[in-house]
Amino acid sequence: MNARSSSLQNHSVLRSLADFRFELRSFLCFSEQAALRAGLQPQQHQLLLQVAGAPENATVTIAYAAARLGLKHNSAVELVDRSEREGLLERIADATDKRRILLRVTRKGDNVLHRLTSEHARELNVMAPSLMAALEHVRATAHFTNDAEAR
Amino acid sequence: MNARSSSLQNHSVLRSLADFRFELRSFLCFSEQAALRAGLQPQQHQLLLQVAGAPENATVTIAYAAARLGLKHNSAVELVDRSEREGLLERIADATDKRRILLRVTRKGDNVLHRLTSEHARELNVMAPSLMAALEHVRATAHFTNDAEAR
């Protein structure tokens, strides 16, 4: 591969990655605005979603929330503090392991979350095609580049 | 639809949405860590990506960057300030419209960006399947819910 075609190819990877990130950011913007309109901080929405949307068998602790949100433990503690103060969530002592704190979404939190959830489902039905197309396009443009570099 | 099946369906939407957001967050975490390892703030990486990855015909101004990053204009100004101070980017006066500032990635910025870009392309080849699957699953679970609500 000569320098010219390599440079052209690099730019097409940059472009497809930029477009993908733009699509992603658009979705996240929508989500943040929807949360704020519903009276939640975007991160509070994410916390409620991960707590209420956890699998039946999961132990929903602070550490679980931190892992699902990609946060350090202490950041999760603070997020739970703020959410509990607003009555969206409650801490429940775990009888089997007194170090742990189990999290449960309150009725109030559940109500807000359900409204946000259907709003998100609707919006994703609209945005998913362009999001997936952008992601596919990254893979299409990046594929050969990766192959070449692997040699 | 009775209350029981509706509640079950609600939970499956919650779960698929939670999983999708977790996959998304995982990718974003990877991206942030990669940027930091490369010596950039995550947002600086995004700025470089949008500037360098813009279509040939685009006028890459502060406003353009703000729109692509989902930021207010002033936040973009500050992000450009920080990036310019570190020599990643430069402001170029636009001769045809003296209000505008055109943005250009420096060689230094380009070098960092290219390393990050191939790292991202590789990682996306790994993560894309689960990301797309999670998104598909949201659409699958949310589809009927939306139909029902539309009536």
Add this chain to the structure above:
DNA sequence: TTCATTTATGTCGTGATACGATATAACTAT
């Protein structure tokens, strides 16, 4: 048992950064 280690949560000070409000300069159109 006893005591070191690990795990889970909590506290506090700090730093980064996105924003609203406001300002200034340049372009546009009537």
Add this chain to the structure above:
DNA sequence: ATAGTTATATCGTATCACGACATAAATGAA
């Protein structure tokens, strides 16, 4: 000419994620 609009810039504020540290409970090894 000038009113209105557009593009960038400045500044004070608030949020929030983090590192460092602290506490309490569980675990494991001697």
